[in-house]
Every structure is written in structure tokens, then in C-alpha cells.
Amino acid sequence: MKITDDMLSAQAAEARELWLQACTPDALPEHRFSRKFRREMRRLVREQKHSASVLRAARPLFCCFPLRFRSAAR
Numbered sequence: 260m261k262i263t264d265d266m267l268s269a270q271a272a273e274a275r276e277l278w279l280q281a282c283t284p285d286a287l288p289e290h291r292f293s294r295k296f297r298r299e300m301r302r303l304v305r306e307q308k309h310s311a312s313v314l315r316a317a318r319p320l321f322c323c324f325p326l327r328f329r330s331a332a333r
Contacts, residue, residue: 292300
């Protein structure tokens with residue numbers, strides 16, 4: 260009997276499903292993050308949004324005024 264690519268792909272898909280069923284629990288426990296952690300994450304997300312909008316607004320300036328760095332070998 261010769262094994263074909265179609266046979267392998269069919270068996271691989273079935274094996275994947277069996278593997279995922281065996282490894283994944285039926286119900287994941289709920290986790291409640293601490294107030295301190297939630298506040299810190301809110302602050303970090305706000306900072307990232309702000310920095311992204313500032314960079315987006317400043318992008319045209321970067322094109323018009325290229326930065327020039329001094330050589331350290333001077």
C-alpha cells in the first residue's frame with residue numbers, strides 16, 4: 260500500500276483534533292486581575308496610544324527635516 264499526500268493530510272488533521280481535545284481543558288478558570296495591575300495596564304495602553312498618535316502627526320516633519328548626527332570619530 261502506497262501512502263499518498265491526501266492520506267497524510269487527512270490523518271494529520273484528525274490527529275490535530277485529537278491532540279487539541281486531549282490537551283485543552285473543558286473550562287478555563289476565570290482570573291481576576293488586581294486593581295493595581297489593571298491601573299498599570301490602563302496607563303501603559305494610554306501611553307502607547309499617545310506616543311503612536313504623536314509619531315503619526317510628526318511623521319511629515321521627519322521627511323522634511325532629516326536628522327543629522329555627528330560622527331563620534333571627530
